[in-house]
Amino acid sequence: MSEADPQAVHLAAGSHLLADLSGIEASRLGDCDELEALLRSAAAAAGARVLHSHFHGFGAGMGVTGVVLLAESHISIHTWPENGFAAVDIFMCGASQPRKALDVIQAALAPHSCVLHTVRRAAAPE
Template sequence: MSEAGAHRLHLPAGSHLLADLSGIEASRLGDCDELEALLRSAAAAAGARVLHSHFHGFGDGYGVTGVVLLAESHISIHTWPEDGFAAVDIFMCGASRPQTALELIQAALAPQHCQLNTVRRAAGN
């Protein structure tokens, strides 16, 4: 089978949610361990399988950047406690439910506003 033919057999499709969450209490946005546990829980609730995660805090009063790598893709978060803002990126394929992950994250962070952009991702025709 040609390389092009093999590519047609693999048609990953998924949803990529880009959520800008604002109006969040600063205390919810600066703890690496809490945010990592939240994103791991969100992945599990969505039916995704966690492969690895890495989070980095920028110091007391500053934000966190983190990513949870999934067999189905990833969830990432970048926070700005001083602005009450978090950017959340959820890309999942297969039978996983990215909207469920976002709902869990929103319930925990309690933003006043959410601006959501959803992109359908697919390869092939």
């Protein structure tokens, strides 16, 4: 079946990356517009299709929470500039490549360390 076919069967499977990025310069973690552009670029690098995004800043010197909704699932970020920390959540299914998205984010934020947990998500066979 073609991708545009509404009757096409899509497998409920994907990769979910949970990344704790530490040692980031505070100035990289507080601007909603910059972080939104970064996550949208990360989605494009991964071959994902952006549907919508929403970002919220908590005030001067404070962090940001944001999500980019994808046809393939989502990318989200929560930042704590005062701690030089960002929690990044990337879940993608289909042919998208979540690791490429994380590579773009890491290159831009330049963390000193990244603790990564990868979870394979899939529906149990019926």
